[in-house]
Amino acid sequence: MLIKRKRGWEMRESEATPEAVFHDRRRVVQAMGFGALIAAAMPGDITVGTALAAAEPDPSAGLYPAKRNEHYTLDRPITDEKLSTTYNNYYEFGSQKTIASEAQALPIRPWTVTIDGMVAKPMTLDIDDLLKRVTLEERLYRHRCVEAWSMAVPWSGFPLKALLDIAEPLGSAKFVRFETFQNPKVASGQKQFWYPWPYIEGLTMTEAASDLAFLVTGMYGKPVPRQDGAPLRLALPWKYGFKSIKSIIKVTLTDQRPVGFWEKLQDSEYGFWANVNPAVPHPRWSQATERVLGSDERRPTLIWNGYGEYVAQLYDGLKSERLFA
Numbered sequence: 528m529l530i531k532r533k534r535g536w537e538m539r540e541s542e543a544t545p546e547a548v549f550h551d552r553r554r555v556v557q558a559m560g561f562g563a564l565i566a567a568a569m570p571g572d573i574t575v576g577t578a579l580a581a582a583e584p585d586p587s588a589g590l591y592p593a594k595r596n597e598h599y600t601l602d603r604p605i606t607d608e609k610l611s612t613t614y615n616n617y618y619e620f621g622s623q624k625t626i627a628s629e630a631q632a633l634p635i636r637p638w639t640v641t642i643d644g645m646v647a648k649p650m651t652l653d654i655d656d657l658l659k660r661v662t663l664e665e666r667l668y669r670h671r672c673v674e675a676w677s678m679a680v681p682w683s684g685f686p687l688k689a690l691l692d693i694a695e696p697l698g699s700a701k702f703v704r705f706e707t708f709q710n711p712k713v714a715s716g717q718k719q720f721w722y723p724w725p726y727i728e729g730l731t732m733t734e735a736a737s738d739l740a741f742l743v744t745g746m747y748g749k750p751v752p753r754q755d756g757a758p759l760r761l762a763l764p765w766k767y768g769f770k771s772i773k774s775i776i777k778v779t780l781t782d783q784r785p786v787g788f789w790e791k792l793q794d795s796e797y798g799f800w801a802n803v804n805p806a807v808p809h810p811r812w813s814q815a816t817e818r819v820l821g822s823d824e825r826r827p828t829l830i831w832n833g834y835g836e837y838v839a840q841l842y843d844g845l846k847s848e849r850l851f852a
Contacts, residue, residue, distance in 0.1 A: 619714035620632075680747075694780075739834060755773070
């Protein structure tokens with residue numbers, strides 16, 4: 528169903544940062560000395576490599592291009608690769624969109640992914656060993672940012688369910704919690720202590736089992752670049768982009784609902800579910816339309832970002848929940 532509303536977009540994208548970030552920053556700076564900025568390395572930190580090592584090509588390059596799954600189609604042209612790889616939200620490297628060069632400092636080998644919690648077989652897998660255990664495919668997905676811009680991307684990867692099945696989830700698991708790396712030595716944005724690092728996101732087990740839930744390892748027929756979430760990120764095309772966590776190091780199955788990065792910062796603006804709905808505005812701007820990346824074109828936003836046939840039924844019986852924040 529297509530819902531049209533009058534345009535309500537009257538703000539610059541630079542204003543989209545939650546107000547809580549600025550209020551908390553001032554409060555924390557006043558309350559803490561500079562000594563609080565210095566922290567010991569945390570478990571789960573990735574090894575810091577040299578700038579030369581970080582710039583080395585991804586060793587998985589020979590796996591691409593992956594065969595396209597023709598089941599997933601687009602209603603618009605694929606976004607130019609130069610745009611989707613240079614216009615990025617990746618707060619670990621800064622709040623500006625132009626963080627592609629800064630993100631090259633991220634070492635992506637060695638890289639391990641831990642699967643733990645309510646599983647029969649907890650394990651830690653090297654990313655290249657993981658790639659040997661799955662079948663890669665390419666899917667064309669729309670991507671809708673909560674800031675009301677959008678793009679269309681040829682992602683390569685494999686269904687999230689395939690990863691979870693490796694560890695054999697227990698019936699008691701209700702949610703999947705994702706965690707990204709934490710290393711302020713290479714990711715300068717993580718020195719901004721008013722943010723709740725590391726970046727956390729979560730899904731229900733039902734959402735994670737959806738055919739649409741996709742773990743991304745590549746894009747445009749190549750390994751996914753660092754600024755777009757190398758070496759492993761999530762793609763959830765029916766949700767706003769902040770749910771699609773980048774550079775994943777840990778996947779935990781749990782019976783406790785995770786509190787995501789943006790939800791923890793400002794839960795009145797960024798909720799757990801974050802499904803796309805043009806009729807439900809963000810508190811500070813309309814979601815009725817979206818700007819297509821690379822143009823001034825505004826298109827009507829689609830309910831569930833156009834993927835309702837796959838996912839709408841997942842939310843039956845949840846009318847009391849704030850499904851579209």
